[in-house]
Amino acid sequence: MKTSIPARLRPLAQALLPLGLALSALPAAHAGATFKIDENNSISIGGGLRVSYSSVEDGAPSGTSRSNDFTMESARLYMSARIQKVFGVTFNLNGSEDEVKVLDAYAQYEPSPLFNVWMGRMLPPTDRANLDGPYYLSAWDYPGLVSSYPALFAGRDNGVTVWGKPLDGKLTYAFGLFQGHNRKLGLSNEDAKLLFAGRVAYAFLDAEPAPAYYTASTYYGAKDIFTVGLAMLQQSQGVGTAGNKDDYLGYNVDVLFEKNLGPGVLTLEGAAYKYDFKNVDVPAASGNVGGLAPGKAYLAGAAWLFPQAIGPGKFQPFVRYQRSSPDGPNNEVKAYDLGLNYVIAGHNARLSAVYTNTESDLTGTKIDKFLLGAQFQY
Structure with missing residues (x-):
């Protein structure tokens, strides 16, 4: 069955196709x-x-x-080693503009798919968006309007995680203890209380092919996916100052559905968040300090991957909606994305064109943004 690209998306397709054809001579990207x-x-x-x-x-x-801005958003170096099969080390760097930081640095003990232990700097087990990271989303920009769990850098924190995938990988569990938020003299966590993070997800159809407890927001039809995940983060004395502190609690449910329907691959995603504490946190600062706000948030997204290749890749239009509703009057912020991916080699080679409109009740403004992006991994 032959399908065609909708007329409203053809200008975006025409913008992406020449670049994709120019890149068609590159070898297929790999991990x-x-x-x-x-x-x-x-x-x-x-x-x-x-x-x-x-x-x-x-x-x-x-x-x-x-504005007219060209940005080197992220340059990453991935390194890992296996030692006597069951032990491992992962060390990843992330560079943006003129700054290079340690992204991941953890030791691994992995004796079985059912039970594994990681210690060091890593992604805490939280929501799907954070476990995707920017490279494995359906959309281009990270949904930071709704996914705002505390983190040291790029969603990471220092700690330990125990994880496993029983029931042939259909059940994924991950629980960890981390340094946590506001760990500084004069702030709420000067007593060095640890942050607990836990996630449980169940795949009702195929097990997700992502490694460890990580996720993606699309697998481009490689599997039939219907996964529901639950995550919770809790830290005593997690927000505020030494003289005005409160315990931090955040939790969410997220759902991913993906099915190859023949004329295309349908992807649907949703998430709901609750950040439950008093509004006492300090303004955001460097490191895992300040900036958290109580309230609710929601995310919904959809994508459609056309089956026919045009040049070296396939087109995937997508839409995404985010709504952040912090506690208090007139604080709501909404963002709408309409975009088109040109998928050359899954998440390893992809071009994106995106229009975003953001509305803020607090400032009374509506701001639009247009973006062209290119992503490659090897």
Whole structure:
């Protein structure tokens, strides 16, 4: 059955196709190269890059003209090693503009799919968006309007996680203890209370092919997916100052459905969040300090992957809606995304064109943004 791209999306398709054709001579992207030392030990290395052009309404330095910005959003170096098969080390770096930081750095004990232990800097088990990271979303931009759990850097924190995938991988559990929020003299966590993070997800159809307890928001039809996840983070004395503190509690439910229907792959995603504490946190600062607000948030998204290849890739239009409703009057912020991905090699080679409109009740403004992005991993 032949399908065609809707007329309203054809200008975006025409913008993406020439770049995709120019890249068609590149070798297929993959997850990196593995060098085998012997039958029990190996080293792997890979990388990732996200670059974009964006134009934002009133975003120029004048405050009255559109901005025109070319951004190196992320350059990543992935490194890992296996030692005697059951032990491992992962060390990943992330660079953006002129700054390079440690992204992940953890030791691994992985004796079985049912039980594993990681210790170091890693992604705490939270919502699907955070476990996707920017490279494995359906949309381009991270949904930071709704997914705002405390983190040290790029969703990470220092701690320990126990995880496993029983029932042939259909059930994924992950529980961890982490350094947590506001761990600073004069702030709420000067007593160094740990943050607990836990997630349980069940796949009612195929088990998700993502590694460990990680996720993606689309698998481009490789599996039939219907997964429901529940996550909770709790920390005593997690928000506020030493003299005005409160316990932190945040939790969410997220759902992913994906099905190859023949004429295309349908992807549906949703999430609901609750951040439950008093409005006492300090303004955001560097590190895992300040900036948290109580309230509710919601996310909904849909995508459709056309089956026919045009040039080296396939087109995938998507829509996404975010709504953040912090406690208090007139604080709601909404964002609408309408975009088109040109999928060359799954999440390893993808181009994106996105229009975003953000509405704020607090400021009474509506701001639109147009973005062209390119993402590659190897």
